[in-house]
Amino acid sequence: MYKNILLLLFVSLLFFAGCTSSEIQTGEDAINVSLLQKYIFFLASDSLMGRDTPSPGLDTAAIFIAEEFKNDGLKPINSSYFQRVKMGKIKLGSNNHLAATINDKKINYKIKTDFTPFEMTGNKEVNAPVVFVGYGIDAPKFNYNDYAGIDVKGKVVFVLRHEPEEDNPESIFDGKKATHYSSVDKKVEIAIEKGAVGVMVIQDPLNHSMLNPRGFPWPSLSKLIPEDALPLSLDFNEREKIPVVQVGADVAADLFGSVEKLKEIQSSIDKDLKPASFEFKNVLISLKTETEFLDQSAKNVVGLLEGSDPELKEEVLVIGAHYDHVGVMKKHRDDEDYIFNGADDNASGTSCLLSVAAALSKMDTKPKRSILFIAFCGEEKGLFGSKYYVENPLIPLENTVAMLNLDMTGRNSIDSLFIEAADVSPELKEINEKENEAVGFTLLYSSNIGSGRSDHANFIKKGIPALFYFSGMHPDYHKVSDNPDKINYPKAVKVAKLVLRTAWQIANDNKKYSLIKK
Incomplete structure (x- = not known):
């Protein structure tokens, strides 16, 4: 009886395997x-x-x-x-501005050359202190956190583009391959998680000589971009949106004293792989961005x-x-x-x-x-x-x-x-x-x-x-x-x-x- 059951099971398995093989063929x-x-x-x-x-x-x-x-x-x-x-x-609105009040002196910046809103920016106005947070990365995987020991709730953060040791093949951030932490989207996502109310992004000066924004991606700011080439965005609220702008050399010089000073700080971060974050003293940022969704x-x-x-x-x-x-x-x-x-x-x-x-x-x-x-x-x-x-x-x-x-x-x-x-x-x-x-x-x-x-x-x-x-x-x-x-x-x-x-x-x-x- 036991042998008959085993034989029946064996034949059934062969039949199933044959059917499967035949079906796949x-x-x-x-x-x-x-x-x-x-x-x-x-x-x-x-x-x-x-x-x-x-x-x-x-x-x-x-x-x-x-x-x-x-x-x-x-x-x-x-x-x-x-x-x-x-x-x-997304169409850029007409009411966008950026100003910094430093030691009671107000400096107004020009759109396109001094600052340009990113397409993911929110329609909001903020007046808040500003905090430098290095590359704006919090990556437990790499044991790296620019936000360690710094409170950015209710403040604007100033971040460098890319990630530490960008051109080093031995970088902890997957060598020369850019990880998702290098993207502006990820930096903004982290900033919002930390409670920031605005983000100012600058091209990292150690590896890039062109710091000033040039109006991209907005046709209204650049003759090189066709009028119908407006940036595209999904229409669902993935996250709360806050003002996000790229800023240029003049903004960096006003905040840090010089672009060279920012380079020194970036060099220190890349060398030690430790945060060099700090809040600017006696500085208030006024930032407003406006876009229209078509x-x-x-x-x-x-x-x-x-x-x-x-x-x-x-x-x-x-x-x-x-x-x-x-x-x-x-x-x-x-x-x-x-x-x-x-x-x-x-x-x-x-x-x-x-x-x-x-x-x-x-x-x-x-x-x-x-x-x-x-x-x-x-x-x-x-x-x-x-x-x-x-x-x-x-x-x-x-x-x-x-x-x-x-x-x-x-x-x-x-x-x-x-x-x-x-x-x-x-x-x-x-x-x-x-x-x-x-x-x-x-x-x-x-x-x-x-x-x-x-x-x-x-x-x-x-x-x-x-x-x-x-x-x-x-x-x-x-x-x-x-x-x-x-x-x-x-x-x-x-x-x-x-x-x-x-x-x-x-x-x-x-x-x-x-x-x-x-």
Whole structure:
């Protein structure tokens, strides 16, 4: 009796394995060069005018993707294949000023040459003391804190751009690679957390000779910027907004006594990696910034493959790729190619996404977990589509078990593929490596997760493990020469097959995967 039970179990396992292998083969057979070419030649055609966010060309691409989702049997969510991503262009207002009262003497500064508001600035006026906080970084990971021992609540902070030891390959901040702590966005986020009411940012003088702002990004302040090239922003309140401005050499000289004095302080910080923060005595800053938000929107495109298991179908794997690019050159000769078609960036990743959806539609057996396919808009504007999604998820994030991201998957050697975020998603890495045995890539790993340079980063920030499939950089990146004829189609086929196999394993698993916080 015992032997019969074991035999029955063994035969059942063989049958299940055979079905699984057969199903995967059916899916893989559906992914081919012709299919990838169909997708890429449409998405990267001149008629879509570079798929800028927002633009009519991007809308045309969205309709195409939604039709493919529908044809492959993916379901809409809330009766739609589209998630409207609210955003808008930001216009600089007329009422912006900066003044410093030093020892009872008031100094008024000129907009553009002395100060320029950043696009993330808030519509507020503040009158407050000012505190120098070095690079404005609080990074426990690197045991570095410019805010140690200093109170900035209710005060304006003065910060240096970038991060300590910018040009030192041995820097604790990942050598010469800039971490996310170097971004102005991160510095402002930290300042708000510490209670600051305004931020003044200056180019760090040790490594940069041009300190004065030049009106960027505002067309009203710079003749070099076209009138319609207003900065774009998402329309949801990620955080309380406070006035944020870039300031120049004259402001620094008035506060520190000279730019050379600021250089000395910066040099000391870089050398000792210790804060040199202090509050300026007898100094009051008056700062007001004003912008106008002009409503616009674009679309994420979504399609759901519902899972087959009554319980596990409530859990979802997200497979994503951004479908936008950077549009067209504003100024060009009549005989000059001016359309950034973005065949690799990221018609290739979007086409792999569509190919995986098409492959799954050909398989008789459906995965136990659900799979949500998302084509993101606005990645080139700052990961807008994925950022909006994780703040406004169509399926609860607590039910999202993992995310697979495809971005630039069609260039360079057919034998190798970069995988990012594997260092923080070890179980996904293991699954992907196992499935790659049947595909045959040499997998190259990067730990550059802190850069947040593609849409997986927003999911990781929310605690969702992810993998990022990337074929590597090339000379045509963000150039008009990134065209469909340069795509390595057999490689893109291999990438899609690897993602299909990995997605199949994740979607038929019942485990929750860990994320290593860094």
